[in-house]
Amino acid sequence: MQKKLILDTHLLHITVDRLCQQLIEAHGDFSETAILGMQPRGIHLADMIHQKLEEDLKTKIDLGYLDTTFYRDDFRRRDTPVKANATKVPFIIENRNVVLIDDVLFTGRSVRAALDAMIAFGRPKKVELLVLVNRKYSRHLPIEPDFIGKDVTTLESQRVLVELEGGKHNKIWLINKEEK
Amino acid sequence: MSQLSQKHLLGIKNLTEKDIELIYETAKTFKDVINRPIKKVPSLRDITIANVFFENSTRTRLSFELAEKRLSADVVNFSSSNSSVKKGETLLDTVNNILAMKVDMVVMRHSSPGAPHFLSKHIDANIVNAGDGTHEHPTQALLDTFSILEKHGTLQGVKVAIIGDILHSRVAISNIFALKKMGAEVMVCGPNTLLPKYISSLGVKVELDVMKALHWCDVANVLRIQLERQQIKYFPSLREYSLYYGINRRMLDQLDKEITIMHPGPINRGVELNSDVADSDHAIILDQVENGVAVRMSVLYLLAGLHN
Known part of the structure; x- marks a missing residue:
């Protein structure tokens, strides 16, 4: 299995800092905006960004987790069903700006499911998408991110492995499946 | 593992501890869902479920029907009191007729112990036992x-x-x-x-x-x-x-x-x-009663997910 490191802890730090600055540019003091991390792997990034924004802005910012399992379009089309995770939306979505956060944007199908899942809680004013890794040229749906950590050009057969634990050993790898 | 070991839910006897834990875990997320402003998820939108009740039931049928509707499944209801069973049709014939109308899952209550087990040997659809005589529920x-x-x-x-x-x-x-x-x-x-x-x-x-x-x-x-x-x-x-x-x-x-x-x-x-x-x-x-809907959603969702 061939692995290539895309981001290490140091680079990730710089990238998250930049993403936070871009978010502050676009959303000001976040009084109208909430952050929504996508389960299961987007929530660590959402936590990191949320923590950094609260430190920088010295204010409370709404944070939620969204599980898309029951809204997926591949139910009964996969070999094994996806396990559901907790959804926590402890704020009113109606008429708020929402920044959806996920680790990797690939086909766009999870984001489509997330939009459906989110609308079950109300009608947001505006929704934007932030991803750490944007796998270019691999979309199945017309979905593009608004804030991007890093663009990578990948083959369909490759995989992006994100090891985000919030600690010091964060690594994002590009893996060649065929080399297994 | 995120799938059940069984294709049907005929009784607790055939379930493993892991199966039961998976059902609880999924039920917990469904309990969240039914307490939201919009209580419905689209998971089973391409599935039709027949509730076949050969014995009277109010709350179990209502609970199953709600669970099915919350999962966006299409639902048909059948009760023996107003059906051809009265005219002498056998259990297998009745269910096969329902399945011929392209039903994916059958939720069945019957007064004879083992009726859903018998059925599971003869038909393809997933079967959920909603009570068979004095046997299991x-x-x-x-x-x-x-x-x-x-x-x-x-x-x-x-x-x-x-x-x-x-x-x-x-x-x-x-x-x-x-x-x-x-x-x-x-x-x-x-x-x-x-x-x-x-x-x-x-x-x-x-x-x-x-x-x-x-x-x-x-x-x-x-x-x-x-x-x-x-x-x-x-x-x-x-x-x-x-x-x-x-x-x-x-x-x-x-x-x-x-x-x-x-x-x-x-x-x-x-x-x-x-x-x-x-x-x-x-x-x-x-x-x-509230948990009943969440648990039934969980069972139906997990069984439907096994379909390939």
């Missing part, structure tokens, strides 16, 4: 144990007394299987005539004195006297039954701890439970 046991888990945080070592008509109760059998699998201690309590002869072979304690059972247990699951299943008299009168086995507030006040009271419904107030108990803080009877 798996979703009721799952929702009962899920409610205990929710209230007590664990099932391991929890002492559960099942009180009442054990002989005619599929709820009791399924509950015993589920509780034993998940590590709870189980006692059955009732008049001698309403206890099956070999019940202790299932690994449960047997007690005839209801007060002793209440002292022993953390949870009392009180069952209804199923007069409709009793062809002979098992006790002299309802009044006498309620005198010896009915649970009232005074009895609970005598205990040195707070116990949880459960009942699968419908309650015969003044027979097995007095109103001062059924409506008290001890009772989680309405939580059971």
Whole structure:
């Protein structure tokens, strides 16, 4: 299995800092905006960004987790069903700006499911998408991110492995499946 | 693993501990869903489910129907009282006719023990047993144990007394299987005539004195006297039954701890439970009803997910 490191802890730090600055540019003091991390792997990034924004802005910012399992379009089309995770939306979505956060944007199908899942809680004013890794040229749906950590050009057969634990050993790898 | 080991839910007996845990975990997320402003998810939108009830049912059918609709499935209802069963059609023919209309899952209640097992050998659709005679009622046991888990945080070592008509109760059998699998201690309590002869072979304690059972247990699951299943008299009168086995507030006040009271419904107030108990803080009877929808959503979702 061939692995290539895309981001290490140091680079990730710089990238998250930049993403936070871009978010502050676009959303000001976040009084109208909430952050929504996508389960299961987007929530660590959402936590990191949320923590950094609260430190920088010295204010409370709404944070939620969204599980898309029951809204997926591949139910009964996969070999094994996806396990559901907790959804926590402890704020009113109606008429708020929402920044959806996920680790990797690939086909766009999870984001489509997330939009459906989110609308079950109300009608947001505006929704934007932030991803750490944007796998270019691999979309199945017309979905593009608004804030991007890093663009990578990948083959369909490759995989992006994100090891985000919030600690010091964060690594994002590009893996060649065929080399297994 | 995020899938069940079984294609059908025929009884608790065939489920593994892992299956039951997966059902609880998924039910927990569905409980969140049914408490949202929009209580529906689109997961089963391309699935049709037939609720085939050869025996009367109000709450189980309603609960299944709600669960199916919350999952966006298409639902057809069938009850034997207004069907061709009355004209002499066999069970297999009836169900095959329903399946010919392209139904993916069958939720069935039947008065004969083993009817869903028989069906599962002959048809392709996923089958959910909603009660087969005096045999099993798996979703009721799952929702009962899920409610205990929710209230007590664990099932391991929890002492559960099942009180009442054990002989005619599929709820009791399924509950015993589920509780034993998940590590709870189980006692059955009732008049001698309403206890099956070999019940202790299932690994449960047997007690005839209801007060002793209440002292022993953390949870009392009180069952209804199923007069409709009793062809002979098992006790002299309802009044006498309620005198010896009915649970009232005074009895609970005598205990040195707070116990949880459960009942699968419908309650015969003044027979097995007095109103001062059924409506008290001890009772989680309405939580059971709410959990019933979430647990049934979980079962239907997990079974449907196995389809390839």
